[in-house]
Amino acid sequence: MSPSSDTAHRVDTAGSALGYTELHPAQRDSVAALAGGRDVLALLASGYGKSAIYQIAASILDGPTVVVTPLIALQRDQVESLRRRTGEMRAVAVHSEQTTSQNDDAWRSLETGDATMLYLTPESASRPDTRRRLREMSVACVAVDEAHCIAAWGHDFRPAYLRLGEFVDAIGRPPVVATTATAPPPVRDEIVERLHLVDPFVAVGSFDRPNIHLSVVRHHHAIDLTDAVVDDVVDRVDALRSGAVGLVYVATRAQTHDYADLVGQRGVDAIAYHAGLSRHDREDAHRAFRDGTVDVVVATSAFGMGIDKPDVRFVVHTSPPESLERYYQEFGRVGRDGDDAAAVLHFRPEDLGLSTFFATRNPQREALAGVYRAISSTTAPIPTDSLAALPSASGRAAESAVELLDRAGAVRWQDGGWTDCGMETADAVELACEAAHRGETAARSRVEMVRKYAETTRCRRRVLLEYLGEVPSGPCGRCDTCESGASTEPDDGDGRFRPGDVLHHREWGTGDVVSAESDRVTVHFPDQGYRTLSTAVLLDENIAE
Template structure:
């Protein structure tokens, strides 16, 4: 599916000129949300002190410390780090420490709003420029930037293509330029944004300002393309592991996908336990129609589900997104227009009822589960129709032969992940160039699939196709071919005289679903091809080896219902690591957090994450000093919430 440009509101309008800077610093700063007079200046501070004071973390994780030190020292960086790995800290901290304002190029309005809200809650002077603001609001932000009272400024790549915005930035002082979701620069990628191509010019416009390119989704080839197009030849590369060990990957044979989806969601709820809040999740579908029908079906099954796609009115999208972020247990059914800018940490599952177009897209979408590090599940229903549909979409795409070949390569890699009989996580990480062992936490590790010799079955199918084409000049799709092989007495078979074929009825030993599995796997391996609008099946060059008995055809035996209805999902409740004696306090803190979030009109995780509430329930602080060192409580939040936290604790 192509990117929906209106998914999060209208495109930015870079044409509106900024007002002349009038030199008014305090009044302008006060008119921008978050720029309070008490905001702290972190310039020149030790990054570790800033990490503690702003974010409430004792130490950097993984490569974060090295990245921050490199950028603070003026170096360029390319950062490849998985979703939930802490990319934002690596550019936010240098922006706070270095003199000037950090410029963050962000592709979606929702992402800007989310990150700015979180920064402001931590006492950081952050703002954005985008099309959701009134001219007066934009003017206040622009003048605050010129006055030097902004720590971070978020803009869209489209806005940076305008001379007005570039002129504004040149009149102020930039500390860091961070290009988030940098894989959008790749013309072969799954989220290509043409406006990213112009961002390489920032090297000439702002010499001496360290630049960063950050993404959670990049193969080695895409990383090289990022370096070339963004003109970062001397940038140091930081590549973290792409592994998300808390996510369990499961792929089920598609039979009745909506019913399977309901069974899956209920299994996740059951794993959480009856006393826990219903899990939040995201369900991805290819079409807008499928999104709406699936959301409606889930609602009839007692699941709080909402639709999201670019065809909905913007007010409906905004309201549905707000409910998903703020309420417990909401399931968002969406096209890929939803998710890139969503920072909700407690999404317990991501489900696909249609096959993603690429491994990159699948990895990014599933990565929205379990950002808090707690157990989560990535589930997909995958079937023959998905393969035929994706092949047809590639054939009908408007690109040239090279473009279609690249799309085909993306699909082949995705099919390889679906059809593998070995560890899915190992297959996924190998795609990104990261060697690994078996994980023990995917369906193929937990329930090793059976394989069987499918050579004879494949020969029966291919022979039927050959006889129809050579003897009668006819081509058919999977359904009719299966009817012939199974000896069905349909009106179409008798009218066409296909019951006279030598292969009629020779496949009665396999069920309809078995044959669909055979065809799906042969398509995935290039031993069969679907053509035209009707998905008629034809042989490939490789088919001859199968017919001659020269090519082995080991096939995965699908066990219907095993992966779709009863996954052994690890318990993923927010309170799973809370001792029984602390459970009441933890729940009281969650209720208090929900009240605070409602009063402020922000998601609960903007106030505090579950990890912070668990730490509070375990430590039972009795004074403000006791809050120091608790993860997620920086100076601003201690000041804003400290007394109220102590009151909740004292009451229990």
């Protein structure tokens, strides 16, 4: 879709007023689609200006734009950035770390038209009073930033993300733009479904970041890995120019302090960050990172979503993340200025066990039964907030339960609330537990794809891009396997299976081919996740067609 010349001019003019002097066609087309009342799914690489889409749209639409972001720190950064960039458009945030007076001032700014953008967390968007206020304001657009969080599983699961489609419907169903840098095809489908997007305009840019060098360092023993990480970080810090920084991602909160101390003993100015720190300490770490007054931030995955510091030069992971989309998200914080940067994964196969553990969700049968009984005992649709207040389950357990019941087809969203599908409670609970098992199976398969990336002898960038739904033309020349000579021209087999093909498996149903080699095919099945299958077995035993 290409906008008319008048629309394109209007978008470009609005972008220039906000400091965006040159827009990518995907940005321009996305804003034009929103201005025309159409839903949008924008998939652009980290650092390629996803936030520009809804910021520009907010400046040309009539009425407030609501931006849902996962982190309060991210809201604070974007609000301040907009205030610095222009005095013509004000953005405000409403969240739990502000006083009641500050939140009231924000609402008044929206009501009077002094502010045109409101930032919320998913949890704030779930509040009935928030929905009531916005319903009265004729919201022009809803932006869901970091939309891949909708498909999170395990310890990162936030039930409020699954209620955003309900939120959009409750405030009058304005156009929605969902933005993310990390959405392989299965995640894209779930975003569309969960946000109730209608015939969305899909803008897909390349996920390739060729200025980022990719490498994996394998280790057999934990002590060897620790020593190697410290040496690696010290060497990279020595090469940093003034103001540039590096990131080190670790698996646990304790390790943030351990590694910060270890590199500190070698003369590196490092600061630890994790969600368990006080608000003051977290803000200090963000400020030091943004201002370049430290060499390195050592953090858990709680740090970094949405940051926009252009001169981060390296990201070192001390253990494998739980998925390749998570890894891409985290190393995508480097090299946004276009200069050379590096993403290094220090890898022990044994460390995949922690990621597998995090992928586990143990459904609470009592909570499932209590929630289903509450839904089935009334003829009127019951809102999620009422379920969260049930004595039989905590708020989070109730939200998790209704999400599993929904996945299982035991309940459905209808007319502003949940209704049952007419089955016995025991059957609904059993189906929900089966849905949980399928989710865990899929999550564990994503962990195995991390193993595939770490252990491959193919072009590492090609493996990553294929996973994200993009097929490069050949080896990148900017990863360790290419440089070592291990990677060769892609072996796509005899062409019988190609990335993007639909494959029908006799046992697992329909799946999408992710990658194809001469002897194996990796396929994503909705209920099984990622499976690597022998090409010979597929053909000889007629399992697939």
